[in-house]
Amino acid sequence: MESAVFNLIEDLDQSTTNWKIKARVTRMWTSVSSENGSVKGYNVILLDDDNNHVHAFAYPNIWNGFKTPVIEGGVYVFDQFSVKDVVDNLKHVQVDICIRFSQYTTVTAVDDGMIPAYKFEFLDLSDLFVEASKYQPQQQPEFAIDVIGVIEDFEPLTKLDTKFGMRDIVKFRICDSSNQHKVSVWGDLVVLANNIYTKELQSPVIAIITSTKIGTLPSSNWYLNLDDESVTDMRMRLKEEGYLSKREKYLKAKRKYTTFSVFKVDEDVVWWFYSCNKCQQEVERLDRRFRCNNCPRIIPVTPKRFYIMVLTEDDTFSCNVILMDRAAKRIVGTSEIKLYNNFEKAPEEGLPKVLKDLVGKEVTVIIQLNKANITEDSTIFDANDIFDTTMWSPSPSESAHISESSSINFSVNFVDLDAIDHTPGSAKSVTKKIKKIGQVVRNMI
Numbered sequence: 001m002e003s004a005v006f007n008l009i010e011d012l013d014q015s016t017t018n019w020k021i022k023a024r025v026t027r028m029w030t031s032v033s034s035e036n037g038s039v040k041g042y043n044v045i046l047l048d049d050d051n052n053h054v055h056a057f058a059y060p061n062i063w064n065g066f067k068t069p070v071i072e073g074g075v076y077v078f079d080q081f082s083v084k085d086v087v088d089n090l091k092h093v094q095v096d097i098c099i100r101f102s103q104y105t106t107v108t109a110v111d112d113g114m115i116p117a118y119k120f121e122f123l124d125l126s127d128l129f130v131e132a133s134k135y136q137p138q139q140q141p142e143f144a145i146d147v148i149g150v151i152e153d154f155e156p157l158t159k160l161d162t163k164f165g166m167r168d169i170v171k172f173r174i175c176d177s178s179n180q181h182k183v184s185v186w187g188d189l190v191v192l193a194n195n196i197y198t199k200e201l202q203s204p205v206i207a208i209i210t211s212t213k214i215g216t217l218p219s220s221n222w223y224l225n226l227d228d229e230s231v232t233d234m235r236m237r238l239k240e241e242g243y244l245s246k247r248e249k250y251l252k253a254k255r256k257y258t259t260f261s262v263f264k265v266d267e268d269v270v271w272w273f274y275s276c277n278k279c280q281q282e283v284e285r286l287d288r289r290f291r292c293n294n295c296p297r298i299i300p301v302t303p304k305r306f307y308i309m310v311l312t313e314d315d316t317f318s319c320n321v322i323l324m325d326r327a328a329k330r331i332v333g334t335s336e337i338k339l340y341n342n343f344e345k346a347p348e349e350g351l352p353k354v355l356k357d358l359v360g361k362e363v364t365v366i367i368q369l370n371k372a373n374i375t376e377d378s379t380i381f382d383a384n385d386i387f388d389t390t391m392w393s394p395s396p397s398e399s400a401h402i403s404e405s406s407s408i409n410f411s412v413n414f415v416d417l418d419a420i421d422h423t424p425g426s427a428k429s430v431t432k433k434i435k436k437i438g439q440v441v442r443n444m445i
Contacts (some may be wrong), residue, residue: 009051014085014426019081022075023048025046026047029042040059041059043055047119055091055099058100058105074117077110081101081105085097117228122145125180133201151197152246153172155233160419201224203245207222208223258365258367260321263312275305276302278297304336305325306323310323310417311359318377319380331353332355365383365385366384
C-alpha cells in the first residue's frame with residue numbers, strides 16, 4: 001500500500017466518513033458498566049507515522065464484527081469511520097476529536113516499522129501540584145496526563161477496606177531529582193503493577209504512567225524501564241541532576257561527625273553484652289553455650305563488648321547515643337573485659353565509676369546512621385568511634401575534610417515519646433527520659 005493513500009490523524013474532521021488511516025494501537029481497554037459489569041464498548045489509542053494520536057471507540061457489536069482481531073501493539077489500516085467531538089468529561093489524549101467505528105468500518109493488519117511504538121505527553125512532576133490546583137474538588141481536568149519518574153518505596157499489593165468494599169491497592173512514590181508524589185494504583189492495573197515490579201529491574205526503576213488525573217482511569221497504564229527514548233532521556237537527566245535513590249542517600253550519609261556533651265549515662269541498660277566472635281552481633285545464652293541467630297551457629301565461648309547508652313544534649317537538642325565497643329574503649333581507656341573483671345572484684349553501686357565520669361564530657365563522635373534514623377523513626381544513634389575533645393584535636397587536613405562535608409538535618413517534631421519504638425537492646429526507660437527533641441544531630445558535618 002502506498003502511504004499517499006492514507007489520511008493523517010491531524011487532518012481528520014467531521015466533514016466525511018470516507019477516512020482511511022494506517023495506525024498502531026498503542027493502548028486498549030474496555031468500558032464497563034458500573035451497574036452490572038457488562039462491557040459497554042472497546043477503546044483504543046491510535047498512533048500514525050506522523051506521531052499524532054487519537055482515541056477511537058467501538059460498541060461491542062461493531063468490535064466483535066471486525067474480521068481481523070485487533071491487539072495492542074499491532075498496526076492496522078482503518079477504513080470508513082466517523083469523527084466526533086470528544087464528549088467525555090476527561091479526554092484520554094490531548095486531542096479534541098475521537099474516532100467512532102461503525103458497521104461500515106473495515107480493519108486490515110499490516111506491517112510498518114516506521115510508526116513509533118508509543119507516544120507520551122508528559123507533564124513534569126514539578127507541575128503536578130500546579131495542575132491539580134486549577135480545579136475544584138468535583139471538577140475534572142480537560143485532559144488526562146502522562147508522567148515519568150523513578151519509583152521509590154514500592155509497597156506490594158494489599159487489601160484496603162473502602163466504601164465500595166475490600167479493594168486491592170498498590171502504593172509507591174514517583175520521583176525525580178527534586179520532586180516526589182504519592183501514587184495509589186487501583187482496579188485491574190493493580191495486578192499488572194504488582195507483577196512487573198521486581199527487585200531485579202535495572203535501578204533506578206523508571207515508571208511511565210499514562211492517562212492519569214492524579215489517580216487512575218480505565219485508560220491508565222504503566223510501563224517500567226520501557227525500551228523507549230523517553231526513558232533513556234530520563235536516565236540522562238537524573239544523572240546530570242545528581243539524583244540519588246533513597247538507599248544511595250542513606251549509604252552516602254550514614255557516617256557523620258557531631259559534637260555534644262554527655263548529660264547522663266543510663267544505668268537501666270546493661271553496659272556490655274555477649275557478642276559473636278564472627279559477626280559481632282549479640283548472641284543468645286543457652287546454659288553454658290551461646291547461639292548466634294545471625295550466622296547462625298552455636299558458640300562455646302564468646303567475648304563481651306561495650307554497649308553504653310548515654311543521653312546527650314547541647315543548647316538545642318537531646319538524644320540517645322549508644323557507645324559501641326570501639327567508641328567506648330576510646331573514651332573509657334580500657335577494654336570491656338578488664339573493666340568487667342575489675343568491677344566483679346570490687347563491686348560498686350550502679351555503674352563502674354569510669355562510666356559515671358563520662359557525664360559532663362564534651363565528645364566528638366562518628367555517628368553510624370541506620371535506616372530508622374534516616375526515616376526519623378528512631379532518635380537512638382549508634383556511635384562507632386568517639387574522641388574526647390580534651391585529648392584529641394584533628395589535624396588541619398582532617399579539619400578541612402570535616403568542614404567541607406555536606407550537612408544533614410533531621411527535623412523531629414515533638415511527639416509522644418512513650419510511643420517511640422526503641423531499638424533492639426535499648427530500654428524503654430531511655431526514650432522516656434528524653435526531655436526535648438529539636439533538630440537531632442543538628443551539626444553532623
